[in-house]
Amino acid sequence: MNKYPWWKNALILVIVAFGLFYAAPNLYSPDPAIQISGESGGAIISEVELQKVTKALEAEGIEHFGESISEKGNSALVRLKDREQQLTAQRLIQRALGDGFIVALNLAPTTPDWLTAWGGQPMKLGLDLSGGVHFLLEVDTDSAIVGRQEFYSTGIKRALRQERIRGLVQLQDNGAIEGRFKSEELRDRAARVIRDEYAELQVTKTEEGEDYFLRAVIGEQTRKEIENYAVEQNLTTLRNRVNELGVSEPLVQRQGKSRIVVELPGIQDTAEAKRILGKTANLEFRLEARYDAPASDRQYFEFRSDRYGDAGAWLEKDIVITGERVSNAQAGFDQQTGQAQVNITLDSEGGTLMHRITRHNINRRLGVLFIERKTRTTYVETASGEEKVIKTPYDEKRIISLATIRDALGVQFRITGLDSPAEAAELALLLRAGALAAPIDFVEERTVGPSLGAENIKQGVLSVQIGLALVAAFMLLYYRVFGVAAVIALSVNIVLLIAVMSILSATLTLPGIAGIVLTVGMAVDANVLIFARIREELANRASPQQAISAGFDRAFVTIMDANITTLLVAIILYAVGTGPVKGFAVTLSIGIITSMFTALMGTRSIINLIYGGRRVNKLAI
Incomplete structure (x- = not known):
């Protein structure tokens, strides 16, 4: 007799029930929504902001429902009736709230609480289906040039001081670095130092009366290299930030000279993604200026928090290091005060520079500047009566920490002065992922059009249905009762495939649907091998029970070989x-693994239930 022990049948039932439960969330379509959050990770959304949002939508007749604020209070979600109104709603909400808030498109899940309580989540859909967001970013390469000019200016001043060459070196508004010296010898020595340290700069010499001048400028070829580096570095940084967000199957690629395309399929928190991707969040470490320092060598910056009491402080223009020298950053808490902090680890060059500067400036204060790229929005009415939106980007630099240097700092130290643990975690994430070489601006933001996504899904589901129907018809006509068992196992296979993809948070794309269709054919192929072997055993005058047992046992090796080789190819493709x-x-x-289970165990369990408990003289195969 062919009978499975009770525990094997129980195991199969448990796995099937498990698959049905975790595949069920995919039956609930998400709602189009707008997500709102502050520009800072520690910002709080209150009921006041939520009321402004609902009033703005009601004034324009946009249907909405289910307004809610997250448990932490750092974001809010507004669901819409019509996905076609998402972009209009986004513009209305952004204007109602003003600057300081990030308003992003989203898709809100509708999975029941009893499913989500046990970890049930729907599959993420790729951008070619639905449920993703597309960003087009513009890299501000001009800022990269300005930043490099300031770097050269600071480096030249430091090099001349080390060589004891006295002269006045200043960065001009046109980007040229100009030096004035009292003698030709000093000027020539300075020119040699600059050429040795920065060979990429073009140096020219002039004279006016008793003063000797030199002028160092960035060459055209170097300028192009800086611009290209800024885009490539931002590309790498954005990829690191996307990886930190945990997005499946993201696309981050360069487009043209200075633009980057970012596509995030299946993302759940688009506001956070927009904030994390767009934030410059760089740091500058500068010494506090001495009280007698000339105005040309110092800058005034306000504090980001009022905990220091004063409105701001004067810092030297010379930059010790920037956030680009940070190799690792982790959020934590000060054990004495309990305040949020970020533990910083510098690379070797950054540690050397930090140690050199702090060693000679004990008891002076070191300031940490937090740099954010923000946008100022203004609304202008044109002559035709239409409203024009003008977005003006600007950099905001504020002091987050101003601490006295007690000992020479090295590779590791900490930054305090942050408002909340959420802000510390966000800063650590951005520094860990890498600083942007130049600020970026959002040129375009959109989701895939609902008609395109719906049509792709419709055609993909139809292809699976047609494939399944044709295979089922063939199996039922050719293998009869055994065909029924194969069709049941095939249906369970698709359910398990969807369940596993949902658990793994895998993203389903249009090619992924093609993989499911192929899996249907491969799954039935295993059953065909088994049934063909059973027929051969019957032709060799084996009893029905012996033929069933031999058919499954002897086809096992062939099925394993075929599926393992295909699985290896799939792994290489991935x-x-x-x-x-x-x-x-x-x-x-995933389909290969689930099809082996359903073909070898599921089909055999069904056949055993039909024929295994009794003596039979003939099989309906």
Whole structure:
């Protein structure tokens, strides 16, 4: 007799129930929504802001429902009736709230609480289906040039001081670094130092009366290299930040000279993504200026928090190091005060510079500047009566920490002065992912049009249904009762495939649907091998029970060999492929594993239930 022990049947039932439960969330379509959060990770959204939002939407007749503020209070979500109104609603809400808030498009899940309580979540859909966001970013390469000019200016001043060459070196408004010296010898020595330290600069010499001048400018080729580096560095940083967000199957690629495309399929918190991607969040470490320092060598900055009492402080223009020298950053708490802090680890060059400067400035104060790229929005009415939105980006630099240097600092130290643990965690994330080489601006933000996504989903589901129907018809006509068992196992296979993808938070793309269709064919292929083997055993005059047992046992090796080789190919595709290829490889890999379970165990369990408990003379195969 062919009978499974009770525990094997129980195991199969548990796995099938498990699959049905975790596949169920995919039956609930998400609602189009608008998500609101502050520009800072520690910002709080109150009922006052939420009332402004609802009034703005009601004034324009946009249907909405389910307004809610998150448990932490750092974001709010407004659900809409019509996805076509998302962009209009976003513009209205942004104007109602003004600057200081990030308003982003989102898709709000509708999975029941009893499912989510046990970890049930729907599959993420790729941008070619639905549920993603597309950003087009513009890199401000001019700021990269200005930053490099300031770097050269600071470096030249430091090099001349070390060589004891006295002269006045200043960065001009046109970007040129100009030096004035009292003698030709000093000027020539300075020129040699600059050429040795910064060979990429073009140095020219002039004379006026008793003063000797030199002028150092960035060459055109170097300028192009700086611009290209800024875009490539931002590309790397954005990829690191996207990885920190944990987005599946993201796309981050360069477009043209200074633009970057970011596509985040299946993302749940678009406001956080927009804030994390767009934030410059760089740091500058500067010594506090001496009281007798000339005005040309110092700058005044306000404090980011009022905990220091004063409105601001004067810092030297010379920068010790920037956030680009940070190799690691972790949020934490000060054990004495309990305040949020960020523990910083510098790279070797950054540690050397920090140690050199702090060693000679004990008991002076070191300021940490927090740099944010913000946008000032103004609304202007044109002559035709239409409203024009003008966004003006600007950099805000504020002091977050001003502490006295007690000992020479090295590779590791900490930054305090942050308002909340959320802000400390966000700053650590941004520094850990890497500083942006130049600020970026959001040129375009959109989600995939609902008609495109819906049509792709409709065609993809239809292809799976047609494939399943044709396979089911063939199996039922050709293998009869055994065909029924195969069709049931095939249906369970698709359910398990969807459940596993949901648990793993895998992103389903259009090529992924093609992988599911292929899995349907591969799953039934295993059953065909088993049934063909059973027929051969019957032709060799084996009894029905012996034929069933031999058919499953002897086909096992063949099925394992075929599926393992295909699985290896799928793994290679995932390892070396990108985008659509990975989406195909994911569904194919999972489908191979689930199809082996349903073909070898599921089908046999059903056949055993039909024929295993009794003596039979003939099989309906």
